[in-house]
Amino acid sequence: MKETDYFNKNDKELVKLSLQNSESFLYIVQRYEKPLMRYIKRITNLRLEDAEDLLQEIFIKIYINLNDFNPNLKFSSWIYRIAHNEVISNFRKLRIRPQKVDAEINTEILKKITSDLNLEKKLDQKILQTKIMYIINKLDIKYKEVIILKYLENKSYQEISDIIKKPKNSVGILIKRAKIKLNNIIKDENINI
Amino acid sequence: MNLEKNILNKIKTQKIKPRAKWLFSLKNIIAWLLGIISLIISSLSMSVIIHIINNNNYLFFRVNHQHQHYSMQLILKSIPYLWLISLIIFIIIFRYTLKQTKDGYKIEISKIIIISAGLSIILGYLFYIQGIGTNIDNSFSHKSHLYRNIMRPCHMKQMPKMK
Numbered sequence: 001m002k003e004t005d006y007f008n009k010n011d012k013e014l015v016k017l018s019l020q021n022s023e024s025f026l027y028i029v030q031r032y033e034k035p036l037m038r039y040i041k042r043i044t045n046l047r048l049e050d051a052e053d054l055l056q057e058i059f060i061k062i063y064i065n066l067n068d069f070n071p072n073l074k075f076s077s078w079i080y081r082i083a084h085n086e087v088i089s090n091f092r093k094l095r096i097r098p099q100k101v102d103a104e105i106n107t108e109i110l111k112k113i114t115s116d117l118n119l120e121k122k123l124d125q126k127i128l129q130t131k132i133m134y135i136i137n138k139l140d141i142k143y144k145e146v147i148i149l150k151y152l153e154n155k156s157y158q159e160i161s162d163i164i165k166k167p168k169n170s171v172g173i174l175i176k177r178a179k180i181k182l183n184n185i186i187k188d189e190n191i192n193i
Numbered sequence: 194m195n196l197e198k199n200i201l202n203k204i205k206t207q208k209i210k211p212r213a214k215w216l217f218s219l220k221n222i223i224a225w226l227l228g229i230i231s232l233i234i235s236s237l238s239m240s241v242i243i244h245i246i247n248n249n250n251y252l253f254f255r256v257n258h259q260h261q262h263y264s265m266q267l268i269l270k271s272i273p274y275l276w277l278i279s280l281i282i283f284i285i286i287f288r289y290t291l292k293q294t295k296d297g298y299k300i301e302i303s304k305i306i307i308i309s310a311g312l313s314i315i316l317g318y319l320f321y322i323q324g325i326g327t328n329i330d331n332s333f334s335h336k337s338h339l340y341r342n343i344m345r346p347c348h349m350k351q352m353p354k355m356k
């Protein structure tokens with residue numbers, strides 16, 4: 001099969017091919033290494049080398065569990081779920097709490113967060129971005145993760161439900177509580193946005 | 194890129210293979226089986242609770258005829274706490290095992306608790322009609338003195354004769 005043929009294959013077809021031949025798995029890696037790396041960086045404070053090691057472990061786990069992929073689920077949700085589990089178990093192993101994260105937030109994401117939190121944008125985008133990330137980093141991991149998945153990773157409620165393995169309604173409640181907590185942090189710390 | 198090479202190298206050198214599909218199916222079946230077993234045990238607990246409440250003649254006699262001011266105390270004393278705790282524990286285990294199944298996480302906790310409690314009551318009642326609840330209670334009472342003292346403080350006593 002030519003390389004271009006692989007690029008035209010959808011995720012489910014690539015899973016089938018990877019189960020037959022491990023070399024085909026590289027196309028899954030190519031397709032998802034950037035989004036997964038971005039997700040790991042957004043949620044953890046790992047150094048680049050450690051984040052790469054974690055990403056490698058995640059892909060190995062994905063490969064080992066390929067037969068567990070449920071075709072009724074979006075493949076991206078399934079691999080984000082594995083990444084989520086690995087990140088959480090990595091936290092437990094290292095007994096650290098994710099703290100400072102310098103993730104990039106683009107204008108569109110900023111707009112979405114500020115409008116959803118009913119914030120009036122008075123600041124320059126760069127300052128706003130730093131302040132939003134500072135507030136997100138103050139959240140507990142369970143709230144921080146759903147905020148990152150919803151606003152930064154742009155996942156739907158259904159996808160978040162499949163990733164963190166919680167009912168859709170519970171995801172809605174978690175996001176609602178996370179927004180309240182974000183607003184409380186803004187008030188308590190007197191942050192001008 | 195390095196990452197891709199490293200992954201492929203690791204897969205090849207460590208001879209890593211995807212786990213067989215049947216292993217995941219087996220895990221799912223075991224989760225369901227454990228869920229069904231915990232539901233049956235919670236139903237058995239419920240059947241014993243129905244039996245104990247239904248046979249507490251002495252308690253109801255006293256509540257209705259003699260010591261009405263002690264009624265609350267007597268009712269609290271006659272609640273089969275051991276079986277209630279067992280019922281709650283196995284409903285929690287049912288909820289946990291259901292979460293381990295493939296799509297179990299999609300069901301709301303409140304729904305799982307309502308469904309499992311409802312099923313425990315229905316199945317428990319059916320078990321009670323079959324005499325299973327009575328048999329379990331009798332069997333525990335004969336084998337354990339402690340159980341007799343804890344579970345039958347009231348109804349083990351002789352019911353006073355009516356004048």
